[in-house]
Amino acid sequence: MPNNKNKHKHKHNKKKNSGNNNNEHDDDVNVVKVDDGDIINDSGSDTQNKAYNVEISDIFGRYLVCSRDLLASEIIIQQKPLVIGPIANCENVPVCIGCYRPLGTMNECYRCTGCQFPLCGKHCKSVDHTKDECSFFKDNNLAKYLHKDDNIIELQHDYETIIILRCLMLKSSSQQLWEKLNEMESHCDIRKRIPELWERNEKTIVNRIRNKWNLLQFSTEEIHRMCGILEVNCFEVGSNSTTARALFSEAFLMCHDCVPNTNHTDDPITHELIVRTTKPLKKGEIISLSYAYTLQGTLKRRQHLHDSKFFWCTCERCKTSDELGSHASSLICPKCTHGLILSTSPLNENAEWRCHKCNFTLSAMFVMNLVTRLYDELDSLGGNDINQIETFIEKYSKTLHKNHYIFLSAKHSLCQLYGKIDGFLINELSVAQLRRKETYCRDLLEVIDVLEPGSSRLRGVILYELHAPVMIQITRELQMGKIKNSDFKRQLREVIQILQDSYDILRHEPNGSQEYEMAVAAKSALMSIKS
DSSP: OOOOOOOOOOOOOTTOBOOSTTOBOOTTSOOEEEEEEEEEOTTOOSOEEEEEEEEEETTTEEEEEESSOBOTTOEEEEEOOSEEEEOTTOTTOSBOTTTOOBOSOTTTSEEOTTTOOEESOTTOOOSSSOHHHHHHHHHTTGGGGOOOTTOHHHHHHHHHHHHHHHHHHHHHHOHHHHHHHTTSOOOHHHHTTOHHHHHHHIIIIIHIIIIISOOTTSOHHHHHHHHHHHHHHOEEESOTTOOEEEEOTTGGGOEEOSSOSEEEEEOTTTOOEEEEESSOBOTTBBOEEOSSOTTSOHHHHHHHHHHHHSOOOOOHHHHSTTTTTTOSSOEEOTTTSSSEEEESSTTOTTOOEEETTTOOEEOHHHHHHHHHHHHHHHHHSOTTOHHHHHHHHHHTTTTBOTTOHHHHHHHHHHHHHTBTSTTOBGGGOOHHHHHHHHHHHHHHHHHHHHHSOSSOHHHHHHHHHHHHHHHHHHHHHHHTTOSOHHHHHHHHHHHHHHHHHHHHHHTTSOTTSHHHHHHHHHHHHHHHHHO
């Protein structure tokens, strides 16, 4: 299946689940103002423009709120990484430790003339591999411990350890940054009770640093804490094959919500993080992002958040059986055939599911097994096989609500495939195929209105996918005399608005990304239509 996951970053902090959809703190919460956050404005000038305050409460801990009313797409945070390094289980090792580009093989890659660690070349302009780091690696002769190409698993663990080491080195290189790093939650108390996770880090990271690399100045406790800080707070940055993990000194304070009100991007070279609002926000509103994929159902989202971020989400979306009316988890009742089966208690993963019309019930285990089976079946289909995906949707159209997240995944794939692959290029599509692409785009936008309201990246992408089938249909109909010129102009105005909205959203994406290329194409299409 095509990659239809939105770019959600990996992080969570203790007591950061906002727990309400309008993101305003409750009147009975003891809130204390802690600090102000200043950012450089979008024009890049030196004018400081305060966008958020840091506050603290018994429920949320430290969190960010708007310091004033904010417009849609306004920058809230703009900052460079506190620490950055290779991702865990990187499939492309070896990679440059300066810019994270794949290097081919250990035997053939260029080596830093100082420490002998792999780099993409002597002219690599990244600042991630600093002189101090180079000296530290050289003084401790760490390059000799790097594994070869014939032991990829251990080589992946070598690379995974680099960012942990960069965190630990802050203790001696910058007391200020070390203190900022240690403000982040590690959840060591919880992680200790997960033997598989704790023992894995003990074997892979702690043992490597202290025993294999003989860096005894770093304690076992410190290393485990850095592992936890990364697992809980890191953002995945970069794109394509140059992905990295990074920690940011302010962004980690953003609350989680399954209906987020921000979007974020990072510079492909510097990995500077930019957080923008997706809709207008009022002064005092909690600033949130989602640590889970928004187009997944509650059971799957909450389990993911529990397993990876160590908390059970209780946001407004998770609390409602129909997921705020999106029906992203709803099933069609097999008994009465026109009722919807919903969880009777969404915050209890073991609660039974019941038809809202005939009261027919299913166990939570049955629902989980059914959804897992269908998800795996969809995932097993040929990634570019439009006919198989269409057959899947038809096959389960009487089992899943049309907005069920499994169908959303299938429809998202079809939106991307129709018009892009051989045999289904956009100008070759039949009327029926164009209408299906249009319908799937509109189905997705209907859900996005609820789950990612405002100027989200996903909205921008789907709007771009929508414009072509609409434009081609009305052009063909005009040429065939099926619609009046006045109707054509009316529908053309819709196409122009679709393209404009898509461009306005995606123009903020990193240069070189697929989304940015869509923005360029949308602008070109607008100019062509208006000329």
